[in-house]
Amino acid sequence: MSFEVPEDRNYLESHEWVAVNDGTGKIGITDFAQDELGDVVFVELPSEGDELEQEGNLGVVESIKAVSDLYSPVSGTVTAVNDELENTPELVNDDPFGDGWMLEVELDDESELDDLLSADEYREQIE
């Protein structure tokens, strides 16, 4: 099975992605991760204004069969939360890199992106 791994973002080994634009990063989980989890039924996320640390806890995603911790790919301040996930958590399954995004974060330090995996490196990890 081949999974989508967009080139325009960076990845954590624990299967979160971040796409940075003008100092703001959008965060979600990968196609591979949503497939492993199965039907996502609940996502617990921090609130706007909360501070995140790179590789620190970001929240929890629950599928019917499993519960999984989420980790932040970057440090920063939460500027937006995808409220749609409260009522339609299945967006994470349907469109993990698009409508299934989870948070937007104002990055503390863009150089942290160097610590993350490129699309190629992440693809290698899940193959």
Next chain:
Amino acid sequence: MPLRKPPLRDRHDERGATFTEFGGWDMPVEFDSIKQEHESVRHSVGIFDVSHMGEIEVSGPDAERLMQRLTTNDVTQLSPGDSQYAMITDEDGVIIDDTVVYRLSEDDDAEFLFIPNAGHDEMMHDRWKRFRSEWDMDAEIRNATDDYAMYAVQGPDAADAVNEAADESVADLSKFEAMYASVAGVRCWVARTGYTGEDGFELILPSDEAETVWDAFDCQPCGLGARDTLRTEMGYLLSGQDFDYEDDPRNPYEAKVGFTVKLDTEFVGRDALERVKEEGVEETFVGFRLVDRGVPRHGYDITSTEDTIIGTVTSGTMSPTLSEPIGLGYVPTDYADPGTVIRVMVRGQSKKAKIESTPFLKDKQ
């Protein structure tokens, strides 16, 4: 110890199933999506490979007496082609396993067939042999688990699906009745039983014909994941989880399956259970619905509203039918009435929940 494999393990793998270890077996947990499989069973029909279930055959002059004394229900009530749900209890009345007992056709080699849970077949085989010797009975006991595959065809359209696949009509079977029917030329024991709350059938068939019979059904394949969400919605017990002989011993009255206990028969555990029935139980099996957001899971603490631990979640899930988090567990009887507010510790956070009568799906039984 290597995992035991159902006959179609490789077929399921090629079909894209994911697998889980269950009772020592390597079983498909999900073929497509648990939600999709669950909905197929609630709205149309799905087929489960449940070949991990055990099969023990009992025959001979004392077969009936042996079955009667080792299961809690009354096997003398069974005519050929009937089945009943029963518990297997120890001297203290504690559930060792739950099972379905079939009285087979008169032309069969064996008189009874019973179905222990996955991984319990050897234990039950030994138990039956041990008591046969102790009571000096004339009965043959055969562990036929490896000889049989078992499929469950479940859902409102299950009768049509089985009728279409079989040479004989199975539509006239009542609940818990069984008969032999030929499916794609294979003689199958077809019983109107199941574990989903839907109409449905369980087929027991020779394991070397597993592929032929599986291929006779053109419907959604379902894994243990959907089986678990379906049975949790019904409040049905899962052996090893909602009772566990070693880790969470329970008697049938606590587990709300007292209807399977026939105290006017003689069986191992009878006297203890008569006392339990007279004295009442301190804890009882309940269903609850989480009011706050979150998903209850096996092993989470149940607390009172004053944060005292009063029990443990034995099963829990987000109900695909209700889109609500539901769970099962044991609480003191004072907390068991529907509507009672309890709390469940979900990953360190106390969440409000309410006791609810089961089945959670009120129109099913």
